[in-house]
Amino acid sequence: MLHNSASFCTSLSRQKTVTAICQAISGWIEQGELTHNDRLPAERVLSEQFTTTRITLREALGQLEAQGMIYREVRRGWFVSPPRIIYNPLQRSHFHAMAREQGRKPATEVLDAGEIVAPEVINAHLTLPSRSRVYCIRRIRRIDGRAVLYVEHYLNPEYFPAILHEDLTSSLTELYANTYGIRYGKVRFAMLPTTFPLAASRALKVADNSPALFITRINRDQYGRIIDCDLEYWRYDTLHIMVEAE
Amino acid sequence: MLHNSASFCTSLSRQKTVTAICQAISGWIEQGELTHNDRLPAERVLSEQFTTTRITLREALGQLEAQGMIYREVRRGWFVSPPRIIYNPLQRSHFHAMAREQGRKPATEVLDAGEIVAPEVINAHLTLPSRSRVYCIRRIRRIDGRAVLYVEHYLNPEYFPAILHEDLTSSLTELYANTYGIRYGKVRFAMLPTTFPLAASRALKVADNSPALFITRINRDQYGRIIDCDLEYWRYDTLHIMVEAE
DNA sequence: TAGTGGTCTAGACCACAGG
DNA sequence: CTGTGGTCTAGACCACTAG
Structure with missing residues (x-):
């Protein structure tokens, strides 16, 4: 196969699970299934939904947090960030x-x-x-x-x-x-x-x-x-x- | 110049291990045992030194990174941040x-x-x-x-x-x-x-x-x-x- | 009290960097 | 090739929040 987008994505093939979770959740947000200050499902629910562990799930949430897409309140949960x-x-x-x-x-x-x-x-x-x-x-x-x-x-x-x-x-x-x-x-x-x-x-x-x-x-x-x-x-x-x- | 030195004692019993690691490592940096752009010991070495797992050790490194005290180069290791x-x-x-x-x-x-x-x-x-x-x-x-x-x-x-x-x-x-x-x-x-x-x-x-x-x-x-x-x-x-x- | 996130354990395999 | 960091599994207990 010649140069297709797959070769562009090599570094994404690492972190398969985390990337998939990030894309899924940001999809929900972009499509309005979740809006500003909405709470995300519990970590255990999400990790089951994505058939992964809480550690991995939290890695994904941490990346979305770093992007400013979601935020957390201590021991209360994760929420969708409102506009800046x-x-x-x-x-x-x-x-x-x-x-x-x-x-x-x-x-x-x-x-x-x-x-x-x-x-x-x-x-x-x-x-x-x-x-x-x-x-x-x-x-x-x-x-x-x-x-x-x-x-x-x-x-x-x-x-x-x-x-x-x-x-x-x-x-x-x-x-x-x-x-x-x-x-x-x-x-x-x-x-x-x-x-x-x-x-x-x-x-x-x-x-x-x-x-x-x-x-x-x-x-x-x-x-x-x-x-x-x-x-x-x-x-x-x-x-x-x-x-x-x- | 950074107000944010590691002198904050963190809250009581939560995050005992992570806090201890952060304090130890920032101690090394403040006392000059490690200086700008020095590489930290390998994660496996550090996690053994602190008798903990790599997951926990990486949590600590991540916090020091967020403070701007250390940085990483992908697959190469962790280094001490130079002055801003x-x-x-x-x-x-x-x-x-x-x-x-x-x-x-x-x-x-x-x-x-x-x-x-x-x-x-x-x-x-x-x-x-x-x-x-x-x-x-x-x-x-x-x-x-x-x-x-x-x-x-x-x-x-x-x-x-x-x-x-x-x-x-x-x-x-x-x-x-x-x-x-x-x-x-x-x-x-x-x-x-x-x-x-x-x-x-x-x-x-x-x-x-x-x-x-x-x-x-x-x-x-x-x-x-x-x-x-x-x-x-x-x-x-x-x-x-x-x-x-x- | 029940359920949540916060923390931690003890492993494992892979991809890449450097010798 | 060897060792590194990057990723992931499958559990566990604790501290706190909300009802």
Whole structure:
């Protein structure tokens, strides 16, 4: 036989079972038999359906997870990933506005808030001296009910007196503007793929060591002063980053 | 620099073995017993050392891989990840300059180059009509010998006559400037975590379905015309993205 | 309490890489 | 050819979630 597509697929002949499972499940999703946030059948059911073991089945689920096609909630099961949110980290638009503009339902939950001695990383970001005290607000944010983001905000307290007594479930952006007359100016951000730290995986109820997108934002106000920084841990399959240069 | 060092004690009794292995191996790396691009002992050796099975051992290796601490080359073994490259996608600086500024050794390899009928996605990016013909250049790029990037460049041929006869192993940025008087202007980029497509995993010799960072860049010249776009697939643990707003 | 995912065992065969 | 990683089998117990 001459050059046909079979030769192209040699590397697929490895991993026969896993590939077949991946194709079958993504077929269900593409054909709408399963839609956003639907739960997949139990692992034992699937492994029987595909006449294989749970180990192999979980290998396939792991690959679909890496592609961002499905996600899991710890000890609850596997679910179909909803479409990604388009996120421009340079933009001032806040989380709730961003989600709503894209037809999604946002929600915010405050885990805790207080004044702490800042870790050295934070002092460096905020250009504060060692052992400075800062406000720390930890929140999780949901889209359509699904917890997608764990974030720690560190605020230079000089600019935000008594902010801890305000309602922190709404947008900090609005609070800054309405109560303190402070608006976001220049932003600097860093981003790297890694895994969730323990505090985040607990709060989001994802498996320990799930992959995550870690984004650091350092925010200045309209006068160029560094006012706060955010450490954001996003579920791996949540975001589609888009940035346009000025 | 990585906040995500292995110092997290993992939750209580779950994942006892895997956690112990992860801590041991990251200990070796932090204490310099293993350094950048060193190969780890064989899986069978490690699984015996930790008195466990290869399945469990591979679970641990997979977690270290997700953290970006180690990487694998298909059927060759596991290696210690070198430090990440700092990458600003909005910057005009080209790959070789970027790598050298950070004390690394860059290399480029052209896989193929030719004139093709553009896929519709590409026409959309370049704002060309359906079934346009474009130049396509596929390359892989290395840092310190390790293949880290698979990239497809799509060029609007109107601006680059006869470019396929030039030396394409060097910087396109320089070729554009020196031969065509075209310099990069505004850039727009999108980024999302996913897995390598087959062409990329083959070229980079990474496992099929390894996680990857997919970056699309749409480049304009000094007159604001869209001149080309890049589809870049980076190894997951290669980059530390940093962007500063103007 | 029942059923789920999370973890782990103890093997096995294959395809490919390197000597 | 030898050793490697890649894949797969057929079970098991535990921890947690949901009803």
